[in-house]
Amino acid sequence: MVLPFYWMLSTSLKTPLEALKFPPTWWPSSMQFSNYRDVFQQIPLWRYFANTVLVTALSLFGVLATGIMAAYAFARFRFPGREVLFMGFLALMMIPLPVYLVPSYIILYKLGWIDTYAAMIVPWTVNIFAIFLLRQHIRQLPQDLFDAARIDGCSDWTTLRRVVLPLCKAPLVTIVVFNVIASWNSFFWPLIVTNSDKIRPLQVGLAYFSREQTTNYTLLMAATTLAVIPLILLFFAAQKQIIQSQARSGLKE
Amino acid sequence: MTRRTREALSGFAWLLPALVILLAFRVLPIGLSVRMSLYDWGMAGARAFVGLGNYAGVLRDPVFWQSLASTGWYVLFEVPLILFISLFIAILLNQKIRGLGAYRTIYYLPVVTSIVAVSVVWRWILQPDRGLLNYVLSWFHIAGIRWLQDPRGLFRLIAGPSVQLPAALRGPSIALLSLVMMGIWKGIGYNVVIFLAGLQNIDKSYYEAARIDGAGRWAMFRRITWPLISPTTYYVLIMSGISAFETFAQVWIMTGPPAGGPLGTTKVVMYYFYETSFELWRLGYGAAIAFIAFAIILALTILQRVFLERRVQYG
Numbered sequence: 127m128v129l130p131f132y133w134m135l136s137t138s139l140k141t142p143l144e145a146l147k148f149p150p151t152w153w154p155s156s157m158q159f160s161n162y163r164d165v166f167q168q169i170p171l172w173r174y175f176a177n178t179v180l181v182t183a184l185s186l187f188g189v190l191a192t193g194i195m196a197a198y199a200f201a202r203f204r205f206p207g208r209e210v211l212f213m214g215f216l217a218l219m220m221i222p223l224p225v226y227l228v229p230s231y232i233i234l235y236k237l238g239w240i241d242t243y244a245a246m247i248v249p250w251t252v253n254i255f256a257i258f259l260l261r262q263h264i265r266q267l268p269q270d271l272f273d274a275a276r277i278d279g280c281s282d283w284t285t286l287r288r289v290v291l292p293l294c295k296a297p298l299v300t301i302v303v304f305n306v307i308a309s310w311n312s313f314f315w316p317l318i319v320t321n322s323d324k325i326r327p328l329q330v331g332l333a334y335f336s337r338e339q340t341t342n343y344t345l346l347m348a349a350t351t352l353a354v355i356p357l358i359l360l361f362f363a364a365q366k367q368i369i370q371s372q373a374r375s376g377l378k379e
Numbered sequence: 380m381t382r383r384t385r386e387a388l389s390g391f392a393w394l395l396p397a398l399v400i401l402l403a404f405r406v407l408p409i410g411l412s413v414r415m416s417l418y419d420w421g422m423a424g425a426r427a428f429v430g431l432g433n434y435a436g437v438l439r440d441p442v443f444w445q446s447l448a449s450t451g452w453y454v455l456f457e458v459p460l461i462l463f464i465s466l467f468i469a470i471l472l473n474q475k476i477r478g479l480g481a482y483r484t485i486y487y488l489p490v491v492t493s494i495v496a497v498s499v500v501w502r503w504i505l506q507p508d509r510g511l512l513n514y515v516l517s518w519f520h521i522a523g524i525r526w527l528q529d530p531r532g533l534f535r536l537i538a539g540p541s542v543q544l545p546a547a548l549r550g551p552s553i554a555l556l557s558l559v560m561m562g563i564w565k566g567i568g569y570n571v572v573i574f575l576a577g578l579q580n581i582d583k584s585y586y587e588a589a590r591i592d593g594a595g596r597w598a599m600f601r602r603i604t605w606p607l608i609s610p611t612t613y614y615v616l617i618m619s620g621i622s623a624f625e626t627f628a629q630v631w632i633m634t635g636p637p638a639g640g641p642l643g644t645t646k647v648v649m650y651y652f653y654e655t656s657f658e659l660w661r662l663g664y665g666a667a668i669a670f671i672a673f674a675i676i677l678a679l680t681i682l683q684r685v686f687l688e689r690r691v692q693y694g
Contacts, residue, residue, distance in 0.1 A: 203390030
């Protein structure tokens with residue numbers, strides 16, 4: 127299972143000549159750390175990193191803001207058409223990407239957003255699954271809590287901030303973790319809405335680099351190693367939460 | 380203003396941000412997509428109303444059918460293999476072994492790694508002359524498999540060159556099976572975790588009772604584990620089926636040039652949709668492909684529901 131990761135790392139530290147040796151060597155005969163320096167000269171890797179971090183952070187911010195507000199509305203306010211609207215949201219979740227990708231492209235084009243950060247961020251500032259998860263959680267909170275808050279004169283905003291959110295840690299962590307992984311790794315959408323190196327996120331930049339470098343495996347593996355390290359670190363840091371929340375999402379069905 | 384109207388208004392106000400985004404980037408595009416599929420629509424906009432012409436064109440298009448067949452083979456090979464391998468590993472890991480956490484981490488690493496990175500690394504591993512896999516196979520005197528470059532169908536290889544098979548029965552190409560192999564490596568960690576959670580939910584007393592009755596390991600699996608884990612199995616089946624249908628980045632990065640090769644045998648539906656829409660800019664035709672593919676997924680999911688859910692035992 128870990129062999130491909132080992133092979134990536136080991137190739138990234140070889141000289142181009144040694145990488146193409148057959149039979150291959152398991153351990154690089156001399157560590158070429160310079161590959162990691164050279165790859166930054168070949169492609170604007172820092173720029174890709176910055177782009178990915180920016181897109182990941184801003185869409186996460188959007189997902190949390192819209193998700194918390196919508197979930198609170200669905201869980202706590204009574205208004206006509208609430209259930210129908212909620213079912214509508216869930217139905218939208220089932221529609222696969224190709225069905226709305228092309229017209230979304232045209233809409234972004236008309237807005238003049240093609241090849242901008244907005245094209246990668248704004249359409250992904252709502253995550254229906256996040257709304258669903260938070261709504262279920264808020265509905266399970268005891269009514270007494272809300273009554274007490276009202277008696278204390280809390281507005282809805284204060285209730286949300288002081289009472290609801292501190293009790294929503296588990297679903298919020300799940301949403302943060304999954305949204306970060308999804309936006310960090312997303313490929314199809316940014317591939318289509320970007321076309322310059324200044325804007326491209328890491329995955330798209332790496333994919334183009336791999337198409338250009340068909341034989342230079344040492345630099346390619348160095349770039350790939352750098353691209354996977356941040357998420358692997360995140361995974362080790364939040365391993366328990368990731369695996370637990372994923373296991374739960376399977377049980378719910 | 381009564382309290383009820385005020386509450387309703389605040390409800391809508393709180394919902395507004397999510398609603399606006401979804402209307403602009405989901406609902407509106409879906410509507411527009413229906414319209415586009417009825418036109419000969421290029422990048423410059425609508426050119427001519429063709430009615431259901433695009434749909435008829437897609438259904439007559441041999442490349443579409445080939446891409447559907449490739450996708451079908453991919454799903455048919457990957458999903459059952461993922462299911463059984465991850466259930467098997469989950470059962471092994473469920474034996475209260477030491478270092479369960481470490482194993483789980485190892486299986487899960489490919490899941491958090493991006494499909495782009497995984498594809499880049501596997502393209503290198505599958506390289507026919509210098510790749511790691513062919514080196515390892517050479518220890519067993521297996522040589523010269525040209526993984527991603529071999530368009531020959533599996534069933535044709537098994538049947539031998541003397542048997543003439545119709546195109547539809549030649550089976551997945553070696554190149555497509557290479558993508559399946561990588562997909563299994565990337566996908567099992569996710570399903571092992573789901574199965575482990577399912578296994579840990581089974582009441583231990585069933586196994587104790589079975590042991591007293593003298594049941595063997597296989598009988599316990601057949602009579603206790605398999606029926607009680609069926610809701611999880613069903614979930615895994617649906618989820619891995621959907622994700623297998625969405626195979627795209629692998630094809631873009633690992634196959635070709637031109638991508639989708641050799642001989643178009645890895646051109647799955649998602650890739651064909653991408654090529655039509657964003658390389659040839661036949662947007663109306665692309666929209667029709669998307670709807671037909673969606674209809675097929677929907678039909679398959681409903682069929683699965685009808686035929687399998689009756690055999691799933693909840694609770």
